[in-house]
Amino acid sequence: EAQVTQNPRYLITVTGKKLTVTCSQNMNHEYMSWYRQDPGLGLRQIYYSMNVEVTDKGDVPEGYKVSRKEKRNFPLILESPSPNQTSLYFCASSFEGLGSYGYTFGSGTRLTVV
Amino acid sequence: SQQGEEDPQALSIQEGENATMNCSYKTSINNLQWYRQNSGRGLVHLILIRSNEREKHSGRLRVTLDTSKKSSSLLITASRAADTASYFCATGLSGSARQLTFGSGTQLTVLP
Numbered sequence: 001e002a003q004v005t006q007n008p009r010y011l012i013t014v015t016g017k018k019l020t021v022t023c024s025q026n027m028n029h030e031y032m033s034w035y036r037q038d039p040g041l042g043l044r045q046i047y048y049s050m051n052v053e054v055t056d057k058g059d060v061p062e063g064y065k066v067s068r069k070e071k072r073n074f075p076l077i078l079e080s081p082s083p084n085q086t087s088l089y090f091c092a093s094s095f096e097g098l099g100s101y102g103y104t105f106g107s108g109t110r111l112t113v114v
Numbered sequence: 115s116q117q118g119e120e121d122p123q124a125l126s127i128q129e130g131e132n133a134t135m136n137c138s139y140k141t142s143i144n145n146l147q148w149y150r151q152n153s154g155r156g157l158v159h160l161i162l163i164r165s166n167e168r169e170k171h172s173g174r175l176r177v178t179l180d181t182s183k184k185s186s187s188l189l190i191t192a193s194r195a196a197d198t199a200s201y202f203c204a205t206g207l208s209g210s211a212r213q214l215t216f217g218s219g220t221q222l223t224v225l226p
Contacts (some may be wrong), residue, residue: 004156035216043202043216045155090156100206102147102159103214110154 002027006091013081013113021076021109023091031097032074033058033084034066036087037108043090048073050097065087081113118146118203118217124162126223133190137203138183144206146179146186147214153199160188160201193224 004025013019023030033048035058045058049068063085065077074093078085090109092103121136137146145164149157156193163170163179163186176189190197198219204214 021172040218042218061121080194088154092157100145100162100164102162103149103157104159105149105156108154 002104004091004093004104004106004109006109008109009107011109011111013111015082015113016080019078021055021089021111023074023076023106024072025054025093025104026072027093027104029093029095030071031094032068033092034074034076034088036060036090037090041049048097083113085111086113087111118205119217120201120203120217120220122220124221126225127193129193129195129224129226131193133193133197133222133224135188135201135222137186137217139205141207142182147204147206148177148188149202149204151202151219157202195224195226198222198224
């Protein structure tokens with residue numbers, strides 16, 4: 001089944017403790033992206049990747065890191081999480097990054113930073 | 115920054131009725147997409163309409179696009195309780211690789 005797999009689904013952590021949210025897709029998509037979703041603010045793009053070793057900032061990149069060493073994986077790293085990063089996170093992938101194709105989204109990771 | 119704005123923010127209808135949601139945007143686009151999100155879950159792609167298209171159908175969904183008014187509408191015919199979800203429009207901007215930019219969504223409730 002074609003899908004984007006995010007892990008974990010739920011995560012509670014403490015301020016300052018580094019964490020990684022994994023994202024993997026099995027569709028050979030070139031484009032991958034991370035979004036966060038907050039009430040009243042909609043979905044905001046954090047980082048995106050047009051292909052392996054090519055990443056760029058979205059609208060809200062501060063406090064996050066990403067890497068794209070393999071086509072299928074696009075982990076999101078929070079080096080020193082803070083409470084304002086409490087949010088619902090989504091990874092998405094697409095055939096290419098120019099918006100001509102629909103996105104496939106993961107099921108989401110609900111992160112709470114205390 | 116949000117490009118699309120959905121209207122209304124919330125819509126409640128009876129099963130069997132039609133539901134219409136609107137999306138307005140600000141700048142030139144390559145295409146416009148609609149997504150559905152069930153509570154707290156991932157978004158599901160519904161339909162994509164390109165800037166040179168005016169109308170598109172997919173099952174019970176009908177999407178229109180008016181580039182002169184920078185607006186789109188999503189019509190769900192003969193709605194079902196299972197259609198209860200949030201619906202988002204997303205715009206693919208001309209010449210931009212940062213796709214997609216999402217609106218804030220319409221919460222649709224279909225009452226049985």
